[in-house]
Amino acid sequence: MDDYQTEEEESAFVVEESVEATIGRNTYQHNRVNQWSTSVVEQCLGQLGKLGKPFKYIVNCIIMQKNGAGLQTASACFWDNSTDGSCAVRWENKSMYCIVNVFGLAI
Amino acid sequence: MSDQQLKHKSHRREKRTGKVPSEASHGARGKETTGRTKDSVSTASYMDDLGHHDDNARLVVTIDNTYQLDILKDVLTSYLQEEKYESEWSQKMTKTICEVIRARVKDLMIPRYKIVVLVHIGQLTGQSMQISSRCLWDASNDTFASYSFKNSYLFGVATVFAVYFE
Numbered sequence: 001m002d003d004y005q006t007e008e009e010e011s012a013f014v015v016e017e018s019v020e021a022t023i024g025r026n027t028y029q030h031n032r033v034n035q036w037s038t039s040v041v042e043q044c045l046g047q048l049g050k051l052g053k054p055f056k057y058i059v060n061c062i063i064m065q066k067n068g069a070g071l072q073t074a075s076a077c078f079w080d081n082s083t084d085g086s087c088a089v090r091w092e093n094k095s096m097y098c099i100v101n102v103f104g105l106a107i
Numbered sequence: 108m109s110d111q112q113l114k115h116k117s118h119r120r121e122k123r124t125g126k127v128p129s130e131a132s133h134g135a136r137g138k139e140t141t142g143r144t145k146d147s148v149s150t151a152s153y154m155d156d157l158g159h160h161d162d163n164a165r166l167v168v169t170i171d172n173t174y175q176l177d178i179l180k181d182v183l184t185s186y187l188q189e190e191k192y193e194s195e196w197s198q199k200m201t202k203t204i205c206e207v208i209r210a211r212v213k214d215l216m217i218p219r220y221k222i223v224v225l226v227h228i229g230q231l232t233g234q235s236m237q238i239s240s241r242c243l244w245d246a247s248n249d250t251f252a253s254y255s256f257k258n259s260y261l262f263g264v265a266t267v268f269a270v271y272f273e
Contacts, residue, residue, distance in 0.1 A: 030235045037239040045241050056244040058268050060225055067234035071227065072197045076205035078213055078222040086223075103223050105270050 007104075008087040011048060015059075015089045015100045018043035028065045028096040037061045044100065058103040065096050079105060171217060171269070172252050178211045179254035179265045192230040192261040201228045204265065212267055223268040230261055244270060 022040045026032075041061045048057050064071060075086065083106035091098045186204050190196075205226045212222050227238065242249070248271035256263045 028235070033235070033237040034239075037237045038241075041239050041241040045243050049243055056242070056249070056270055058223055058240065058242045058244075058270075060238070060240040060266070062227065062236065062238045064229070064236035065234040067232050069230040069232040069234045070192060070194055070197065071229040071236075072201040073225070073227045074201040074205045075226070076202075076209040076224045078209055080221070084221070101225065103268070105221055105223075105272075107273055 007051075007053065008085055010051070011102050011104065012087045012089050014047040014051075015044050015087075015102060016091065018047060019089065019091045019098050019100060023063070023096070023098065024093070027094070028063075030065075033063050037063050040098070040100065044102065048102070048104075053104075054107045055104040056107060058101075058105075060101040060103075062099045063096055064098075066092075066094070071097075073099060073101070075101065075103075077103070171215060172250055174215060175212060175252040175267050175269075176254060178208060179252060179267065180256075182208050182211070183254060183256040183263050183265055187228070187256055187258065187261065187263045189258065190261065192228070197228045197230075197261070201226050204228075204263070208265060208267065212269075217269070219272045221270045221272055223270070225266045225268075227264045228261060229263075231257070231259070238264060240266065242268065 019040055022043065023036050026036070040063075041059050044059045044061075045057060048055075048059070062071070062073065073088075077084070077086065084104060086101060086103045089100045089102075091100075182204055186200060186207075190200075205224050208226070209222060209224045212224070229236070240251070242251070249269060251266060251268045253264065253266040255265075
């Protein structure tokens with residue numbers, strides 16, 4: 001069984017690439033955000049699946065318009081610490097924030 | 108103060124070599140509309156033959172979804188009712204709510220399941236946002252439940268994922 005912690009950097013890199021590719025140069029638009037978040041999540045999941053590791057993945061994405069509002073996110077997990085892990089990627093541009101959480105659970 | 112509309116989209120499934128992805132999303136819009144919250148609901152199903160191990164897990168999962176939802180609703184409502192958004196307070200509250208939900212789901216004592224709890228608490232200032240999830244897992248054994256709460260100052264979203272440990 002692979003140790004997920006050593007691959008957290010790999011997943012973080014994959015996620016950053018997907019986010020940059022999907023919404024890198026865009027301004028926040030409410031009518032397109034659904035499509036963007038779906039696309040970010042699908043790309044992330046696709047790339048993670050291609051890595052071919054024996055893991056189940058949960059990818060969660062939040063895209064929020066920059067408005068001065070505050071947002072807090074937390075997660076708690078009940079799993080096997082030696083084989084499972086998570087990473088959170090925070091990304092922003094002038095008009096929006098994007099937070100992606102990836103959880104990897106070993107099979 | 109503008110109201111926000113929370114939408115919940117139904118999730119669809121596609122088959123892909125034994126692992127099945129599933130998705131869920133919440134969206135909030137900064138407009139003057141009547142607030143409406145819809146939550147994910149699952150039905151409990153009863154199966155006659157519990158001999159096979161996998162069937163057992165599936166039965167547990169379908170019944171459990173509804174209990175998880177009650178837990179989420181209980182915890183979010185009791186901790187966030189009538190509260191205002193403050194940066195430090197909400198930071199502590201998010202973590203606390205996470206841990207409380209995890210403890211209560213663990214109390215359900217469902218064997219062979221790993222739990223992931225996600226909580227978001229945000230300020231309502233008329234901004235727009237979208238929260239989505241997608242999972243690569245075994246849809247017959249794995250599941251999630253999610254609940255969103257809103258008052259005049261803040262909103263809270265809690266999601267629980269349950270993943271079967273083979």
